[in-house]
Amino acid sequence: MERFPICFQVTEASERVGLRDHLQLVVFTRGLGVARVGDTECFILWPISVIRQYRLQSLRKSDCDSKLNSRKNRRTTVVTLEIGRRCRTGEGVFHFTTTQGEEIMRELKKAVSNWASYRAKNRTMSASRSSSLIKACNHDTCRLIRCSAKDARNRSAPCTPALSAHSISQNLITRYASKPFEMGMIKKRDSSECCRGRYDEDKDEHDYIGPQCNRDDDCDYVESDAVDFIARPQNCALSKQNLPVAARESTDTEHSYIELVPS
Incomplete structure (x- = not known):
């Protein structure tokens, strides 16, 4: 977990949620959070799954307080987050300025990578769990699925019958x-x-x-x-x-x- 000081810019989404002035951005393993300065808990959480896109831009002059520019060797950047509608804040675009934009982007990329690995692992486990349940289940449908999968692997072309139905009937008539x-x-x-x-x-x-x-x-x-x-x-x-x-x-x-x- 990493914390970064930020200053939110005024947008329609930030005004609707109440994000303004100086706050802290918290980057978790698979999500983002916003906390007030001095608070240990976040009052807004954004899972990585609801982040549509993120972008980093550079600024020559800062629109926020000089606290963000305490170090002369750091440049001020603007981080843009586009959030989807499946969260408490709703759909919207949020802009905030920071002097640690590159560090935020690096940690954000790690969180996205962790989320992708976590999702792929869950899919694999879900598929294996479903397969094991089908193998262990004695229901007719599960047995049919198992037999169909087994027959599909060992299936070959059907053999051609040696005699047609007409030939068989003629042979029976001749024999009797x-x-x-x-x-x-x-x-x-x-x-x-x-x-x-x-x-x-x-x-x-x-x-x-x-x-x-x-x-x-x-x-x-x-x-x-x-x-x-x-x-x-x-x-x-x-x-x-x-x-x-x-x-x-x-x-x-x-x-x-x-x-x-x-x-």
Whole structure:
């Protein structure tokens, strides 16, 4: 902390605040203060963050009392401070004369440098604190941020699928069409041989009838009307001898049972 004798010049801002005549300028580590002569405490404080600019000018003649010019080897200077509105004095420009202008500017530059270092340190600590809180937090949002940051570092280009959706569907159709006698599928009977009860194995075209599920059925069997939906001529009636074995044993119903193959 350094103290310098100054004499405020009359300006609109100084008159509004009441800064006039001989006072002392106190330079702190990260701020400025104005104190009355003989007082140890400052009645006005200006943080470095509210100082917009400062300037030093030289004067040949002093407008203040000769106390400031007690030493002949010192020249009188004018220090200008522009203060922002985020302080008790409000926005304004203040001028004061002093014989220690160079010392004031040197200490003021040190205070500005200290403030810049302090601000950068606070930003670094705040960023590290936020990162540590995110790492320690188990909230879904924090976990998502951690996973996103980790994936962004190790992310690579997505691989191209070997088969398209159309190719996959065509492969499935071809595979199931090549196995028409699997359980759960019924091959369409040829209209010319439906009365003889034989399948046309040489024919390439197949028609499959899906089972019809009822709410009262259990999980093992599904009731189906597949026999009734098999294509046959209108003049050809399906006899009991041509039915499958399971159908011939039950003469009271025309329904057949198909075992459901788990997928």
